[in-house]
Amino acid sequence: MFKRDERTGEPVIFVFEGEAIEACAGDSVAAALIAAGVRATGLHPVTGEARAPYCMMGACFECLVEIDGVPNRQACMAPVASGMNVSRQRGARR
């Protein structure tokens, strides 16, 4: 579980897997998902295991999600935007 110190940004609502998530302006998608208690942000293409952000700086590529129909986006490098539609990637891309 994560605690938030002070809310510096305006609230931003986006959708993850059909559920509304409240984030703060300035959050990355990965940070917002972590804050919302999401543990698995995708399934690994090789093993199908649950995977989640590891480095938070755009190096590890563990946080790949689909954002507004564009796949293989690094959630940690994408700032949240109102109405954004984010979904997990399950396994290899077809």
Next chain:
Amino acid sequence: MNGVLTPDLAIVGAGPAGLGAAIAAREAGIDTVVVDDQSAPGGQIWRGVEDAGVQRRLLLGPDYARGADVVARFRDSGAAYYPLTTVWNVGMAPPTLDCASAAGGFEVRPKHLILATGALERAVPIPGWTLPGVTTAGALQILLKTSGLVADGAVLAGSGPLLWLLAAQMIDAGTPPAALVETVSPVRYLAATPLLPAALRAPAPLAKGARLIAKVLRHGVPCYRGARDLALAGETSVERIRFRDWRGRTRSLETGHVALHQGVVPNPQTTRLLRVPHDWCERQASFVPRRDAALAIAPSIHLAGDGARIGGADVAYLEGRRAALAIAGRGDNADCARALREAEASRPFLDRLYAPTTDVRRPADPVIVCRCERVTAGALRRAGREGAVGPNQAKFFLRAGMGPCQGRVCGLAASELVAEGGRINPSDAGYYHIRPPLKPLPLSLIASATVEESD
């Protein structure tokens, strides 16, 4: 935007080195473009500093707050700043950058180029490290810096000053870590002691470190020193960390968040792309790209900061300055040289004290090393034993290094493991060949780029 920019100087990266270079270049009147993949200046160490309120700056400490001044001076400097922009290719003779942003693709053709791409966390391959809930220590700092988020009940595990800094910051944020598990054995203290006198010639960094450690201990955070055989376990995410303490007793701590750290290493993607020669540095257990006295790696291309060799923010800032002054035709002055010597004084001591252990550099066979393709240490060792002359040959059989991270996480461990298997040195085994694009990008972006004829 499509098209071509043709500044006097282009800088890749807006951490301490990139900012130091830009500020110095603009002081010398040089037309400067800075390209950054982050959304705001500061790199990783000063990430989020422009948006941080007074409270957050206080808890993150004076080194972080100093970044606010540097970033402000950068904003006032007149350098053109392109955030959220990925450099996906670098060319030389003459230097060029191929860039991609949400607005489209563009090219930069500067007269001079300074690469300031910084460091990466060293991979910490231990059993269970790929479980959700396991991150680098840097990741927890980033969550704190950019979103004010602190993990509740986290265990920090590994070695290096960053662990103590993070623990102190979490204490000041009101959510101390559940435990700090340090993997520095008593032997390392003995080995590092002869290097202490030289470090004490510029004692400020060590004094700061000592204060951080004292603060963490004073707050009653359970600290386990000399820990070994770390392993993480859990069903679909991490639930516990097991290790042996300095007496050899097995310990197990329940936790949903583990932050691993074993120091940082240069981000090699651009220097490897440019085929710059690298030397193996055993002291820092990483490759170091070759630079000349003016920090150049090729004609008109300079490399400053942790992207060359780990030295920390102060060294990075000064190197950025030095590279820009060299380009401006102003040689090193005595003040800059002295400041660099002071900033570097504690490095040999810290490198030896916090050296990553062999079980992290060359883990046991069953441990996953390449996270992207789920390749184990054993497979990499076996490849070396069976004749792969380096990680590039092993890559073709195992796919290690072929995943989206392009070796950013597994690279060093792969080099060391293939070398160990083949009974050769990492310098002989080499490193993954890095080819463009440096990051995945949509084909439409390359297709839409305006092509300008060159004379």
